[in-house]
Amino acid sequence: MKYIFALIFLSFSFSAFSQILNIEKARLDSLEKGRAYRINFETKFNFYNRSASSEEQARFTTLTNELNAVFAPNKHAYIALGNLAYTENNSETILNNGYFHLRTNFNYKKRWSQEAYGQMQYDNFRGLSDRYILGVAIRWRAYQSNKLTLAIGSGPMYENEIWRRPNEEGVEDVSFIKLSTYLIVRWDISDNVYFNTTFYHQVGYDDSIDAARNRLSSNTNFNFKLSKFLSFTTSIAMAYEDKPIIPITKFIYGVENGLTLTF
Numbered sequence: 001m002k003y004i005f006a007l008i009f010l011s012f013s014f015s016a017f018s019q020i021l022n023i024e025k026a027r028l029d030s031l032e033k034g035r036a037y038r039i040n041f042e043t044k045f046n047f048y049n050r051s052a053s054s055e056e057q058a059r060f061t062t063l064t065n066e067l068n069a070v071f072a073p074n075k076h077a078y079i080a081l082g083n084l085a086y087t088e089n090n091s092e093t094i095l096n097n098g099y100f101h102l103r104t105n106f107n108y109k110k111r112w113s114q115e116a117y118g119q120m121q122y123d124n125f126r127g128l129s130d131r132y133i134l135g136v137a138i139r140w141r142a143y144q145s146n147k148l149t150l151a152i153g154s155g156p157m158y159e160n161e162i163w164r165r166p167n168e169e170g171v172e173d174v175s176f177i178k179l180s181t182y183l184i185v186r187w188d189i190s191d192n193v194y195f196n197t198t199f200y201h202q203v204g205y206d207d208s209i210d211a212a213r214n215r216l217s218s219n220t221n222f223n224f225k226l227s228k229f230l231s232f233t234t235s236i237a238m239a240y241e242d243k244p245i246i247p248i249t250k251f252i253y254g255v256e257n258g259l260t261l262t263f
Helices: 024-029
Strands: 004-012 037-049 059-071 077-089 092-106 112-123 128-144 148-164 171-188 193-206 211-225 230-241 251-262
Touching: 128 171, 148 193
Parallel strands: none
Antiparallel strands: 004 251, 037 059, 059 077, 077 092, 092 112, 112 128, 128 148, 148 171, 171 193, 193 211, 211 230, 230 251
């Protein structure tokens, strides 16, 4: 029996990091490792008072829920991912975002497979009130060995988003047909060093500006096995949007470093 203690000593991360979600972690953790059934659900609720002085009260409330489930009884795989993050300070909302993603991977063990997916998402901090997508894709496992896996997927998707401009009334309600493409690399560099990265690109033409809108996102993970019991992990997430619907930061990133003790 294994007990794992993760000691996170540096973390600059984003829940629901960008509009493009990375669903490959669930696939790597389960399907690529031969696990046909997997479900993780985690919920956290914190309420505390940490004030600088008696005159300046600070009451924080945080709520986090996370779902990660994979069901692959036969030749098809079903993936469900969910996340909700809420933080409040003195009744003022600081963070409020979440998503729910459903995906089916038909014939996932074959070199060529098919995918269908749907997603709901919101991120009030960045002005995204609602996002809905429906899509399909063809997935090609271009190369697979004991140490290296390379996969590419691409297909059309429908996207509807509702954005709120900061300090302005009204919303921007937009819909697009986009081409969504991803590239996945998993490489066991040695017996002690493991690497995986996922790159996403979504592009759609917007008649209102007579130009294409591009979104790019990547998630890269390194795992260094320092000893039989100790590992060091690094995760780097980046996202870029060339023509945002509303004026927001075009490029965002997150870095997580941690130690994992297993015994």
